[in-house]
Amino acid sequence: MNPTLPPLRESLEAHGLLAKKSFGQHFLLDLNITRKIVRLAGPFEGRAVIEVGPGPGGLTRALMESDAGPVVLIEKDPRFIPLLSELDTGDGRLAIIEADALKVREAELVTGPAHLVSNLPYNVGTALLIKWLTGPWLPHALTLMFQKEVAERIVASPGDDAYGRLAIIAQAVCEARIVMHLPAAAFTPPPKVASAVVHLIPHATRPEPATLKRLETITASAFGQRRKMLRSSLKTLGGATLCEAAGIDPDARAETIDLAGFLRLADALA
Incomplete structure (x- = not known):
C-alpha cells in the first residue's frame, strides 16, 4: 500500500x-x-x-x-x-x-x-x-x-x-x-x-448446470406460493406425481423441505 x-x-x-x-x-x-x-x-x-x-x-x-x-x-x-x-x-x-x-x-x-x-x-x-x-x-x-x-x-x-x-x-x-x-x-x-x-x-463438486436449472424452476414454483402444499404449488410441473417420484410428501409445504429433498425433486423433474 x-x-x-x-x-x-x-x-x-x-x-x-x-x-x-x-x-x-x-x-x-x-x-x-x-x-x-x-x-x-x-x-x-x-x-x-x-x-x-x-x-x-x-x-x-x-x-x-x-x-x-x-x-x-x-x-x-x-x-x-x-x-x-x-x-x-x-x-x-x-x-x-x-x-x-x-x-x-x-x-x-x-x-x-x-x-x-x-x-x-x-x-x-x-x-x-x-x-x-x-x-x-x-x-x-x-x-x-x-x-x-x-x-x-x-x-x-x-x-x-x-x-x-x-x-x-x-x-x-x-x-x-x-x-x-x-x-x-x-x-x-x-x-x-x-x-x-x-x-x-x-463444495468439492456442484450439481450439473441442468440440475441447477431445474432446481431454479422448482424453487420458483414452490416458493412462489410457499403457503400452499407442494401438490398445488408444483401442479404445472407434475404436482403430487413429481413429489411421489422424489419421495416427498405432496401435502408438505416448501419451507419444510430440505436441500436434499429439493435435489431429489430436481432429479425427478428430469
Whole structure:
C-alpha cells in the first residue's frame, strides 16, 4: 500500500464524489472494518481476487495490503476510476475494469483459482450471486457483503422465515455462513438497513448446470406460493406425481423441505 495515500474521506472530497442511489452505493470507509473483512476472506496465498463495485476503494486498500496476487476491480461508475487508479502501486498487481459486473466474463480476467471479495451494490447483489453460483465460472471462495435480510436468506435452514430459493441454490453449490454483522452507521451514506458479510466455500463438486436449472424452476414454483402444499404449488410441473417420484410428501409445504429433498425433486423433474 502507498503510505502517502490520503484518508478515504479526503480523497472523496478532493474528487467531489458522492454515492449514487441509482447504483445502490453505500461506501465503507473505515479501514479497520475493511481489513477485518479481508482477514475473514483470506488467506489468499497469492491467488487473484476480484472485487465488484469498489467505489472509492476502502476494501481495495485492504486487499492491496494482503497476500492477494492480482487484484481485479470491476467498477460500473466511471467517476471512481481516477480515484481507484491512485491505489496502483506500479507493480502490475492492480487491474481496473470499467464494466457492468452482470455482463463480465470473469474467466477472461483471471487465471487459476480466484477469490471474490466485495461490498456488493445492494440493487444487484442477489443477481450477481446467482450468476456466480450457476454460471460457468465459480470462484475459489466468495466473501460478500449484502443487506442483512439477504444474507439471512442465503444461510437459512428449513423452517426459518428466511428459507427459500436463495438458500437452496446457494447451499446446493456452497457451504455458506455469516461471518460479520455491520450496522448501517458503518457506511457513508448510511443505508436504511443493517448489513452482513457472508463467506461461501464451494463444495468439492456442484450439481450439473441442468440440475441447477431445474432446481431454479422448482424453487420458483414452490416458493412462489410457499403457503400452499407442494401438490398445488408444483401442479404445472407434475404436482403430487413429481413429489411421489422424489419421495416427498405432496401435502408438505416448501419451507419444510430440505436441500436434499429439493435435489431429489430436481432429479425427478428430469
